Amino acid sequence: MEIRRASEADFEAMWSIFHAVVATGDTYVFAPTTSRQDCHAYWFGPGMTSFVATEGLRILGMYKYRANQRDLGSHVANASFMVSPAAQGRGVGKAMGEHCLIEARKAGYVAMQFNFVVSTNTGGISLWRKLGFSIVGTLPKAFKHQQLGYVDVHVMHRFLNGG
Amino acid sequence: MEIRRASEADFEAMWSIFHAVVATGDTYVFAPTTSRQDCHAYWFGPGMTSFVATEGLRILGMYKYRANQRDLGSHVANASFMVSPAAQGRGVGKAMGEHCLIEARKAGYVAMQFNFVVSTNTGGISLWRKLGFSIVGTLPKAFKHQQLGYVDVHVMHRFLNGG
Numbered sequence: 239m240e241i242r243r244a245s246e247a248d249f250e251a252m253w254s255i256f257h258a259v260v261a262t263g264d265t266y267v268f269a270p271t272t273s274r275q276d277c278h279a280y281w282f283g284p285g286m287t288s289f290v291a292t293e294g295l296r297i298l299g300m301y302k303y304r305a306n307q308r309d310l311g312s313h314v315a316n317a318s319f320m321v322s323p324a325a326q327g328r329g330v331g332k333a334m335g336e337h338c339l340i341e342a343r344k345a346g347y348v349a350m351q352f353n354f355v356v357s358t359n360t361g362g363i364s365l366w367r368k369l370g371f372s373i374v375g376t377l378p379k380a381f382k383h384q385q386l387g388y389v390d391v392h393v394m395h396r397f398l399n400g401g
Numbered sequence: 402m403e404i405r406r407a408s409e410a411d412f413e414a415m416w417s418i419f420h421a422v423v424a425t426g427d428t429y430v431f432a433p434t435t436s437r438q439d440c441h442a443y444w445f446g447p448g449m450t451s452f453v454a455t456e457g458l459r460i461l462g463m464y465k466y467r468a469n470q471r472d473l474g475s476h477v478a479n480a481s482f483m484v485s486p487a488a489q490g491r492g493v494g495k496a497m498g499e500h501c502l503i504e505a506r507k508a509g510y511v512a513m514q515f516n517f518v519v520s521t522n523t524g525g526i527s528l529w530r531k532l533g534f535s536i537v538g539t540l541p542k543a544f545k546h547q548q549l550g551y552v553d554v555h556v557m558h559r560f561l562n563g564g
Contacts, residue, residue: 269472307517309432310545311554351540353516354470375538375556377514382473391474393538393556 239330241337244281244288244300251297252290253277255322263384265359266320280318287345289337291321291330298325301334303342306351315347315398331362335369343398350396356381357390370396402493404500407444407451407463414460415453416440418485426547428522429483443481450508452500454484454493461488464497466505469514478510478561494525498532506561513559519544520553533559 244252256277260268268276281288281302288302299321306316317338321330342350352371355362363373371394379388407415419440423431431439444451444465451465462484469479480501484493505513515534518526526536538556546552 263473267470267472267474272472307430307543309430309435310426310547311430311517311543313545313551314540314543349542351543354474374540377477377537377556377558378560379512380470380474380477380514382476384473388476393540395540397541 315342478505
């Protein structure tokens with residue numbers, strides 16, 4: 239597995255993964271009907287830095303980071319991750335998470351915050367805990383889960399200094 | 402005091418208030434050097450619903466609300482408030498807060514969330530508590546305060562049902 243900067247040439251594969259991932263309506267805020275254009279803006283819009291995890295020519299997943307807030311809050315990064323359903327269980331999320339922490343630190347960020355970790359996504363929460371994140375807030379019933387209805391959402395955070 | 406929808410004709414006065422409010426660098430994420438264009442996008446960008454509090458022809462303050470997240474998170478509103486430094490202490494923030502809760506409920510939102518309440522803004526926090534909000538998260542050192550350096554930021558929330 240290699241992780242490298244994403245380019246426009248990767249977008250077709252990224253759109254496929256995005257579309258498959260949001261189809262379940264249980265983890266990401268995007269509706270299953272999200273347009274290709276909105277997906278493009280999400281990964282390649284202003285201020286985004288996007289990476290893909292690859293194996294040969296195949297794209298296994300992608301992540302991006304950016305400043306979570308402008309100006310006086312711009313020292314904290316935000317990041318988002320998606321793994322292809324076909325590549326689940328192979329450590330792609332963990333590898334991208336570790337890569338992202340290093341990249342964000344190199345870019346000068348002092349902390350990283352996830353704004354919207356759905357509380358029923360126990361696999362995701364467990365991974366972020368292993369990577370040093372903790373829950374710093376819980377937004378009651380902030381996500382409309384396709385199967386479960388309104389469920390809580392966590393805000394997760396870690397500082398980037400000290401490894 | 403009257404509270405009504407903001408229009409482009411109000412923007413000059415809104416820009417004056419915005420500029421004065423962000424100059425202190427102690428409450429809002431905007432740098433004191435924020436451009437007029439960015440200010441305009443903040444109050445009149447896509448998805449924003451903005452109001453002004455007026456007294457005769459004078460604008461005392463303004464607020465806006467919008468969906469805090471898209472799609473599966475779009476049932477929660479986000480709102481922002483600014484009061485002219487010249488109109489502090491007259492209950493303008495409280496009046497706009499109450500107005501905003503009513504408007505957001507009418508618009509169909511089921512909750513309201515403030516994403517970035519600086520922890521040293523005790524007046525603001527106290528007002529939001531009086532209006533039924535509670536702190537649901539604390540983002541460590543997420544704000545670079547002009548005088549105090551890095552300080553914590555609160556996420557505040559309330560449901561809109563039940564008054």
